[in-house]
Amino acid sequence: SYELTQPPSVSVSPGQTARITCSGDTLPKQYTYWYQQKPGQTPLLLIYKDTKRPSGIPERMSASTSGTTVTLTISGVQVEDEADYYCQSADSTSAYWVFGGGTKLTVL
C-alpha cells in the first residue's frame, strides 16, 4: 500500500524555524495537503494544493516541494504551534487517499 513518510518528531526553540518533511513516490504527481492537530482538537487545514494557504492561516506557515519530498516550514515558531502535523495526498494508481504518520512538533 502507498505510504507517506514523516519524521516522528521535530523540536525547535521559540522563534526558530521548524521544517517537517513528507516523502512519497507519487508526490510529484499528486497534490499534498497539510493539517495541524492540537491535543483534543480536530485537524485544521494549513496548506492545500502543495503550497497554498487558506484564509486565516498565518504567513509563517509555508510549504515547498522538491521531487518526492514536500516540506512544511514554520517560521518564527511560537509555543502555540506545538501540535501534531500530518501531510495528506493520494495514490495515483488506486486513488486511495493517504495520511503521513504525523510529526509531533515540540517547542522547547
Added chain:
Amino acid sequence: QGQLVESGGGPVKSGGSLRLSCAASGFDFSDSYMTWVRQAPGKGLEWVSYMSSTGIYTNYADSVKGRFTISRDNAKMTLYLQMNSLRADDTAFYYCARADSSTGMLDHWGRGSLVTVSS
C-alpha cells in the same frame, strides 16, 4: 460557516455492526466529496473511505474494504458509514470531513464519534 456533526458511535462487541451518521450544514453538501477519517487513541490519522458528490465514486482503505460501506443522502445532507464485522483494531474516533470540489482540501471536519470494539 460549515458544520459537520457525527453520531452513532459507542461500544460494540467484536464481529458486531454500527452505523455512523454525519449531519452537514452551512455548505453545499450535494456538491462536495465527503470522507471518513479515523484516529485510534494516541495514534495518527487514517483515511477510511470517500464518496463523490453524487455517490457514483467510492473508495475504501484496504483495512476496511468489504466490511465498511459509505453512503449519503443529499436531500438530508447526511453522510453514513455502515461498519460490519468490527474488530478491535477498528477502535477509533471517526471523523467525517468535506473535500472541497475544486481544491480537494479537507476544509470542514466534524468533532468525531468514538467507536470502541471489545472482544
